[in-house]
Amino acid sequence: MSEILLQIDGREVKAEEGMTLLGAAQRAGIVIPTLCHYEKLESYGACRICTVEVETRGRTSLVAACLYPVEKNLVVRTRSEKVDKIRKMILELLLAHAPGAPELQDLARAYGAREARFDKESSFCILCGLCVRYCAEVKKKDAIAFVDRGTRREISFIPEIASQECWGCKECFPLCPTSYLQAAYFLTQGLAFPSASSEPASEE
Ligand code: SF4
Numbered sequence: 653m654s655e656i657l658l659q660i661d662g663r664e665v666k667a668e669e670g671m672t673l674l675g676a677a678q679r680a681g682i683v684i685p686t687l688c689h690y691e692k693l694e695s696y697g698a699c700r701i702c703t704v705e706v707e708t709r710g711r712t713s714l715v716a717a718c719l720y721p722v723e724k725n726l727v728v729r730t731r732s733e734k735v736d737k738i739r740k741m742i743l744e745l746l747l748a749h750a751p752g753a754p755e756l757q758d759l760a761r762a763y764g765a766r767e768a769r770f771d772k773e774s775s776f777c778i779l780c781g782l783c784v785r786y787c788a789e790v791k792k793k794d795a796i797a798f799v800d801r802g803t804r805r806e807i808s809f810i811p812e813i814a815s816q817e818c819w820g821c822k823e824c825f826p827l828c829p830t831s832y833l834q835a836a837y838f839l840t841q842g843l844a845f846p847s848a849s850s851e852p853a854s855e856e
């Protein structure tokens with residue numbers, strides 16, 4: 653695999669062909685925020701909080717670091733006025749969905765995002781797809797799926813599969829950036845399997 657040299661935040665960074673900018677930055681110890689990325693899953697590009705500025709052949713553009721492949725001599729800025737502005741706006745939009753999420757609040761503080769900028773439509777899910785993709789790609793169970801489209805899009809456990817698989821798994825819970833998945837699971841559990849919902853919830 654051939655080595656590629658690029659510049660990230662003024663530092664020369666070595667990467668391998670096929671790596672993403674996020675992978676190269678992480679390997680060099682440079683932090684880029686992410687909300688829909690998990691190393692065991694294919695990149696998805698849903699949240700765009702990993703947006704960075706790249707300069708190549710005299711042109712500057714904003715790209716998702718978790719999707720963009722490394723290129724020789726690329727100049728990357730992980731913080732700039734434009735990058736910070738776009739992250740701030742993304743966070744304000746996401747906070748409208750999940751206002752109480754600690755991970756979002758930490759990022760909001762870092763980027764000066766205000767919680768009340770957009771009308772609240774709290775679903776507590778930011779549609780990052782981590783739970784859905786983890787269940788499909790790693791567990792190969794498809795017990796959770798996206799349902800509906802557009803503004804009505806949400807996640808839903810598939811009761812027939814969830815009743816067999818989820819109780820003993822729950823591996824997707826800690827991946828959820830809004831901490832809502834656990835509550836969503838128990839809600840679904842309670843509705844779909846009323847007798848199971850009275851079981852103690854503290855075996856972990
Ligand atoms: S429930 Fe959590 S992990 Fe699943 S899509 Fe929504 S925010 Fe992402």
Ligand code: FES
Binds near residue numbers: 717718
């Ligand atoms: S982490 Fe790159 S788009 Fe979400």
